Amino acid sequence: MGIDRRTFIASIGGSAAFALMTPSAKADALEAHLQQRLNEASAQPPAGKFPTVAEIEAQIDKAPIRAGVGNLFAARRGNVQRLAPMPDQPTLVDFFKLRFMATSNHVLQSANRAMRSGMSEEIVLACLLHDVVQELIKVDHGWWGAQLFAPYVPAKTAFAIRYHQALRFYPDPANGYEYPDMYRRIFGEDYKPEPYIEATYRMVRRHKWYLEPRMVTVNDLYAFDPNVHVELDQFLEVIGRHFRQPREGLGFDGSAVAHMWRSLSRPDAPL
Numbered sequence: 070m071g072i073d074r075r076t077f078i079a080s081i082g083g084s085a086a087f088a089l090m091t092p093s094a095k096a097d098a099l100e101a102h103l104q105q106r107l108n109e110a111s112a113q114p115p116a117g118k119f120p121t122v123a124e125i126e127a128q129i130d131k132a133p134i135r136a137g138v139g140n141l142f143a144a145r146r147g148n149v150q151r152l153a154p155m156p157d158q159p160t161l162v163d164f165f166k167l168r169f170m171a172t173s174n175h176v177l178q179s180a181n182r183a184m185r186s187g188m189s190e191e192i193v194l195a196c197l198l199h200d201v202v203q204e205l206i207k208v209d210h211g212w213w214g215a216q217l218f219a220p221y222v223p224a225k226t227a228f229a230i231r232y233h234q235a236l237r238f239y240p241d242p243a244n245g246y247e248y249p250d251m252y253r254r255i256f257g258e259d260y261k262p263e264p265y266i267e268a269t270y271r272m273v274r275r276h277k278w279y280l281e282p283r284m285v286t287v288n289d290l291y292a293f294d295p296n297v298h299v300e301l302d303q304f305l306e307v308i309g310r311h312f313r314q315p316r317e318g319l320g321f322d323g324s325a326v327a328h329m330w331r332s333l334s335r336p337d338a339p340l
């Protein structure tokens with residue numbers, strides 16, 4: 070399988086993160102990258118052939134980690150990699166470069182799509198942040214993500230992050246959102262959202278800010294496009310205008326969510 074150097078470097082968090090890695094960490098990352106691409110290529114079922122909910126549930130006790138565990142806390146294959154140290158007063162950009170390796174490519178592509186289609190800066194920021202909490206935990210990532218960012222972003226941005234999780238199960242063709250095949254694959258073709266998701270959807274559908282989380286789902290790109298390379302640089306002005314970076318650094322500002330940022334900084338701490 071061939072490798073595109075820019076795609077590979079983007080997948081591990083960009084050239085700054087790459088430069089901080091040791092030669093053996095680079096070799097490990099390259100191997101993991103190739104394996105992931107191989108997995109993605111082989112994970113495509115024939116058209117119309119998706120697993121059932123029962124088939125997916127039957128896999129639970131056949132894996133060493135649960136599906137909801139955060140990316141930083143488990144290797145999908147082999148061992149976890151050594152992480153570069155964080156600065157003393159880490160910024161959102163530092164987290165993107167040094168901790169959001171598994172999710173940054175996806176969210177950068179989503180935010181790029183929102184920006185190019187002229188959406189509001191609150192929505193561009195929501196797209197940029199909507200899935201990065203999956204480095205910490207995946208289950209209920211909309212709620213966890215909104216909590217992580219609420220002290221630092223506009224209320225509309227936190228609302229969009231929280232509720233994109235529920236809205237993605239409900240098509241809205243008038244606003245450009247169809248149910249993605251990816252969900253038939255990962256939740257099962259006969260999956261029905263849990264009652265709390267259904268109730269949340271009904272509430273948000275009537276809310277005056279409905280379009281904020283809806284636009285996050287519209288910009289959610291499920292297929293990794295190797296021809297699109299998006300750098301964080303193009304969002305620095307949006308971050309500067311709308312993200313209230315604490316002077317003490319994320320994790321050290323005494324906020325109610327500081328421990329969540331410290332957990333992202335130090336996932337190797339035993340307790």
Ligand SMILES: [Fe+2]
Nearest residue numbers: 199200233234
């Ligand atoms: Fe998401």
Ligand SMILES: [Fe+2]
Nearest residue numbers: 199200289290
């Ligand atoms: Fe997403």
